[in-house]
Amino acid sequence: MPKRIALNASILRAPRTGIGQYLAELANALAKQDDLQLQFFNGLNWNQQLPDTAMPGYSRLSALIKRWVPAAYPLRRALEQQRFTQGLRKQPAGLYHDPSLCPFEFDGPMVMTLHDLAHVHHPETQPADRIAEIDRHAAKAVQRATRVMVDSEYIAAEAAHYYGFAKDKFVVAPLGCAERFQPREPEDLREPLQQFGLVPGQYLLCVGTLEPRKNLQLALNAHQRLSESLRRQYPLVIVGMAGWLPESYSQQLQQALAAGFARVLGYQPDALLAQIVSGARLLIFPSLYEGFGLPVLEAMSSGVPVVLSRRASLPEVAGGAGSYIDVDDDMGCAQVITQLLEDQQLWQAKRAAGLTRAQQFSWQRCAAVTADVYRQVMVS
The missing domain is CATH 3.40.50.2000 (Glycogen Phosphorylase B;)
Known part of the structure; x- marks a missing residue:
């Protein structure tokens, strides 16, 4: 029976940028692993499929909420955590993977993806309330994670030094490139x-x-x-x-x-x-x-x-x-x-x-490394 993996896909409510592209391409490549079954959390509900497009008007709605709702980040997180936990009670998962710096609480093995340490080196490039939310959760998440996926050797070494863990906690899975990016006449x-x-x-x-x-x-x-x-x-x-x-x-x-x-x-x-x-x-x-x-x-x-x-x-x-x-x-x-x-x-x-x-990079390679980490974590 395939092992059930819970994957936080709530970032796909927004128009896809780097992390959203990573999640979508990785999930599509992981779907070819016969021994794994993915279930996706969209911030409110659980689904077997990724959303094809961003939520209509998400960017404008998100900006309005941040402007007018006090403590918007912690409030949204509390609501999403409740929905996240409720869904997993109905359909338990053997492992939880989050591509963000603020994973939800999960009673089981957790893998997270740490794409960079921009919040450490360049906090001035992000809004203060977003940095505050990251500061509340990121270090604890890295400590809690069984393995931390990273995109490059540079980030693996940097994260191991900054957070004070052995480098083998951090697994390098270089990203790939979607097939639509190709030479054209x-x-x-x-x-x-x-x-x-x-x-x-x-x-x-x-x-x-x-x-x-x-x-x-x-x-x-x-x-x-x-x-x-x-x-x-x-x-x-x-x-x-x-x-x-x-x-x-x-x-x-x-x-x-x-x-x-x-x-x-x-x-x-x-x-x-x-x-x-x-x-x-x-x-x-x-x-x-x-x-x-x-x-x-x-x-x-x-x-x-x-x-x-x-x-x-x-x-x-x-x-x-x-x-x-x-x-x-x-x-x-x-x-x-x-x-x-x-x-x-x-x-x-x-x-x-x-x-x-x-040609040295592919989403298939990224997914293969990630799937191996899933398997190792679930049997350890």
């Missing part, structure tokens, strides 16, 4: 990109929530340092949710938008995002800190060379295929971008290296 991209006024191969791309940790300011500064002809030929396109502090980029973005040097596309559905990524000439990813850096892998899988910072886990993902920059050197970043735009042979070499590098 320009003629297949012209129609979907036309709605944004974009031409395949004629724009630079940044992907990520507009928050300080993503360091999009460097990308804007570097783009401004390009020659005017390059800036006009290759506008800077930013895709991602507005985040909680978009005003820090507004003035410079408005100037670039008015001059036609930048486009802000906001959050885009999965299929369209894959087309936008595939149509880019380069991905610019100057993040200050990442637990993995999924957009880097997605760009390489799409045949798009990546200009990225040599920070945290990012070199583990890009390896020798990446073109590395310093996070505070906009002039150096501009020089790297210019070289890749003007040297077709170098661009082709980086493209080929990225495609080869991307």
